[in-house]
Amino acid sequence: MRKYLTALIAALVAMAGLVGSVVPASANHEIVIGLQCDRTGATQIVGTVLCPGFHDYIALVNSKGGVEGHKIKALEIDHEYKVPPGVEAYERHKKEGAVTMAIYGTPHIYALAAKLTEDRLPGTSPGFGSAAAADGTRYPYIFPIAATYWSQGAAAVDFAKKQLGGSLKGKKIAFLFYDNPAGREPIEVIEDLAAKEEFQLKTFAVPPPGVEMGAQVLDIAQRFRADYVIAHLFGGAPGVSIKEFKRVGYPLRKVVSFVWGAAEANIEAGGGFGVAEGYYAMQFAGVGKDYPVLNEIREMYKKQGKPAPKEMDSTVFYNRGVLIGALHVEAIRNALKAKPDGKITGEDTKKGFEKINNFTLGGLVPPLKITATDHEGGGLVQIWQVKDGKFVKVTDWYAAYQDVVAKHIKESGKK
Amino acid sequence: MIHRECGVLKTTYEADMALYPLPIAKYTVAALAIVFFVVIPLMLHEYFLSIANLVWISVIGALGLNILVGYTGQVSIGHGAFMSVGAYTAANFVTRLDSPWPVNLLAGGLMAALVGAIVGIPSLRIKGLYLAIATLAGQLIIEWTINHVTFISGGVQASIEVPRPRLGPYVVASQHAMYYFLLSFVVLAIVGTMNLMRSRVGRAFIAIRDQDIAAEIIGINIFRYKLLAFAISSFYAGVTGVLYTYYLGIANYEQFQIGVSIDYLAMIIIGGLGSVLGSIFGAAFVTLLPIVIRYAMEAFSGVLFSQATVHNLIPALRLTLFGALIIVFLVLEPEGLNRLWRNIRSYFRVWPFAY
Numbered sequence: 006m007r008k009y010l011t012a013l014i015a016a017l018v019a020m021a022g023l024v025g026s027v028v029p030a031s032a033n034h035e036i037v038i039g040l041q042c043d044r045t046g047a048t049q050i051v052g053t054v055l056c057p058g059f060h061d062y063i064a065l066v067n068s069k070g071g072v073e074g075h076k077i078k079a080l081e082i083d084h085e086y087k088v089p090p091g092v093e094a095y096e097r098h099k100k101e102g103a104v105t106m107a108i109y110g111t112p113h114i115y116a117l118a119a120k121l122t123e124d125r126l127p128g129t130s131p132g133f134g135s136a137a138a139a140d141g142t143r144y145p146y147i148f149p150i151a152a153t154y155w156s157q158g159a160a161a162v163d164f165a166k167k168q169l170g171g172s173l174k175g176k177k178i179a180f181l182f183y184d185n186p187a188g189r190e191p192i193e194v195i196e197d198l199a200a201k202e203e204f205q206l207k208t209f210a211v212p213p214p215g216v217e218m219g220a221q222v223l224d225i226a227q228r229f230r231a232d233y234v235i236a237h238l239f240g241g242a243p244g245v246s247i248k249e250f251k252r253v254g255y256p257l258r259k260v261v262s263f264v265w266g267a268a269e270a271n272i273e274a275g276g277g278f279g280v281a282e283g284y285y286a287m288q289f290a291g292v293g294k295d296y297p298v299l300n301e302i303r304e305m306y307k308k309q310g311k312p313a314p315k316e317m318d319s320t321v322f323y324n325r326g327v328l329i330g331a332l333h334v335e336a337i338r339n340a341l342k343a344k345p346d347g348k349i350t351g352e353d354t355k356k357g358f359e360k361i362n363n364f365t366l367g368g369l370v371p372p373l374k375i376t377a378t379d380h381e382g383g384g385l386v387q388i389w390q391v392k393d394g395k396f397v398k399v400t401d402w403y404a405a406y407q408d409v410v411a412k413h414i415k416e417s418g419k420k
Numbered sequence: 421m422i423h424r425e426c427g428v429l430k431t432t433y434e435a436d437m438a439l440y441p442l443p444i445a446k447y448t449v450a451a452l453a454i455v456f457f458v459v460i461p462l463m464l465h466e467y468f469l470s471i472a473n474l475v476w477i478s479v480i481g482a483l484g485l486n487i488l489v490g491y492t493g494q495v496s497i498g499h500g501a502f503m504s505v506g507a508y509t510a511a512n513f514v515t516r517l518d519s520p521w522p523v524n525l526l527a528g529g530l531m532a533a534l535v536g537a538i539v540g541i542p543s544l545r546i547k548g549l550y551l552a553i554a555t556l557a558g559q560l561i562i563e564w565t566i567n568h569v570t571f572i573s574g575g576v577q578a579s580i581e582v583p584r585p586r587l588g589p590y591v592v593a594s595q596h597a598m599y600y601f602l603l604s605f606v607v608l609a610i611v612g613t614m615n616l617m618r619s620r621v622g623r624a625f626i627a628i629r630d631q632d633i634a635a636e637i638i639g640i641n642i643f644r645y646k647l648l649a650f651a652i653s654s655f656y657a658g659v660t661g662v663l664y665t666y667y668l669g670i671a672n673y674e675q676f677q678i679g680v681s682i683d684y685l686a687m688i689i690i691g692g693l694g695s696v697l698g699s700i701f702g703a704a705f706v707t708l709l710p711i712v713i714r715y716a717m718e719a720f721s722g723v724l725f726s727q728a729t730v731h732n733l734i735p736a737l738r739l740t741l742f743g744a745l746i747i748v749f750l751v752l753e754p755e756g757l758n759r760l761w762r763n764i765r766s767y768f769r770v771w772p773f774a775y
Contacts, residue, residue, distance in 0.1 A: 082714070115670050116670060116672060117668075119581065120668075
């Protein structure tokens with residue numbers, strides 16, 4: 006026992022020494038971005054690819070001399086998709102002097118909403134989080150910066166309408182969703198559109214963890230006989246849905262998925278591109294390797310004598326990481342233009358976000374127009390289809406039924 | 421707690437049950453109070469206080485769970501859900517009645533106690549693993565209900581924003597203010613638990629844990645005390661949920677899912693079942709260890725690996741190390757950190773002489 010105790014005390018002292026020796030980042034010349042990631046938790050399928058994309062873009066910016074002469078530092082903290090570590094990560098980022106935060110996870114953006122506003126630090130929630138946060142007057146420091154679930158729902162209905170010959174009157178549309186708050190959020194908008202376009206809507210809930218949906222899919226295909234399916238699933242669930250639709254023989258060209266069931270990883274989990282032929286996927290960042298910024302990143306790696314990272318092959322999530330990084334850098338750039346001495350605060354980057362207009366990064370980013378009132382930037386998406394082993398672009402950037410979405414944002418503000 | 425005693429021979433029950441076993445214990449407690457109420461908040465950066473606040477919240481929850489699991493011997497995998505009951509009760513009180521925080525806190529705790537007692541009813545017939553599964557069902561049912569009944573959850577997002585608590589004209593918003601706010605509840609919870617365990621009720625709990633048939637024979641109403649244990653324990657859980665809601669400014673059911681129940685069970689098992697100090701150690705250990713590991717790895721892994729590898733490595737290694745360290749501590753001392761602490765104390769009691 007004594008030996009154990011001595012060893013234990015020695016270990017504790019050593020650990021205390023370690024903690025003491027950590028050198029805090031010097032905040033003098035660098036602009037810090039707080040980056041929350043999930044590389045180990047429930048959505049690691051996203052985080053392990055998205056976060057390298059973010060870092061590579063920051064490295065690219067720094068290799069070109071930084072933003073207006075200032076280097077950028079992205080401080081990543083992994084929170085395992087749990088809320089308390091996310092809160093801790095936020096406070097750590099604040100301590101390190103971060104002027105903008107890339108939050109990851111719907112529960113996290115909810116948990117941090119009050120703090121972001123109190124501390125006057127802008128936080129982004131691209132493609133997830135509360136759709137009502139698009140209202141910049143009500144949530145001044147939260148920036149969805151990509152299509153919210155409401156805009157995605159509206160865009161999906163519009164796409165189904167075009168696919169079904171321009172009218173949805175009397176058609177049957179099934180909404181297959183993950184049964185959690187994020188999954189249910191778009192229902193109210195889609196219900197509104199069902200009344201407007203006079204289609205019959207039926208919702209099918211998939212209970213967490215979303216690996217069992219045989220009954221729902223069978224119901225959609227054989228009892229309800231849906232003319233079109235809008236799927237809104239997360240994590241491993243999209244892959245399961247592809248398998249199940251294939252199994253019951255429902256054509257995947259009649260399925261359009263929201264943005265979190267739209268990546269190469271989801272298709273591969275569903276049995277590969279051969280199986281998923283025809284599947285439509287909604288995107289808030291460009292897909293594929295053919296963008297100037299990605300060539301520059303590959304060039305940067307070549308100069309360092311390294312091969313391009315393997316994450317670049319998973320283009321959907323990687324490009325989203327690049328998009329998120331790029332929008333943060335743009336906000337910082339705008340802030341620095343207003344304050345060239347580099348002493349920018351969260352308020353300056355907030356204003357910087359609100360100046361982002363038509364910044365496209367060669368087509369990888371939609372032509373967003375973020376303003377003080379609209380933090381979503383237009384709700385633009387593209388639809389891509391699985392065809393011959395890869396994603397093929399079907400539509401250009403578009404947004405649909407923005408009047409209906411705006412009405413819901415306004416109503417939620419009144420509550 | 422950290423004083424050295426010798427030659428203590430207790431001759432009365434009163435002396436044996438006293439909160440302060442020796443006069444010096446009073447000074448230790450006073451010193452600890454000064455450290456936690458004055459030194460720490462004045463010395464440490466806001467960031468470290470935010471971590472301390474997360475620890476305080478877990479301490480209250482762990483104490484509550486320990487009353488049930490450690491002292492009464494009934495398992496619960498439903499404490500995350502009881503916390504959400506407290507959180508949503510308080511949030512609804514705020515938004516519908518605009519009531520002040522003490523009312524919300526009490527209402528949240530009482531509602532959780534009621535729900536906890538109901539979920540605890542199967543404990544009268546079943547024990548051990550079977551009870552664990554019954555409380556697991558409670559967790560899932562409560563989760564589902566909050567998720568789907570918009571009267572409780574306040575809309576499909578199942579999130580209700582609450583204003584910061586006010587003490588007269590003062591708003592508890594900064595981490596400093598929150599530190600004092602939460603710490604005062606930690607003190608209440610610790611004193612409450614210690615006193616509960618010195619009372620007739622506490623002794624009844626322990627009797628039920630050790631041998632429930634024997635307890636019944638000596639005249640303890642098993643029905644009443646088992647449900648009471650569930651109610652008191654859930655009251656603590658409800659209060660934890662309310663405090664967490666005030667800490668974050670929002671009640672959101674995704675903060676109270678089954679993983680949370682398991683985390684709290686881990687805390688009390690690592691800390692030591694059936695001990696107040698163990699609950700505190702366990703809560704601190706489970707909350708702080710991942711953070712400490714990350715700091716250590718940030719400082720050293722850059723020497724060995726490239727930046728991109730480090731980003732992938734830190735979270736993965738942190739999880740592995742966290743698991744490994746828990747196993748190490750449990751193998752080292754199966755009765756938890758509390759026992760380890762007592763061993764260290766008895767080692768130093770005679771130090772530097774071995775005998």
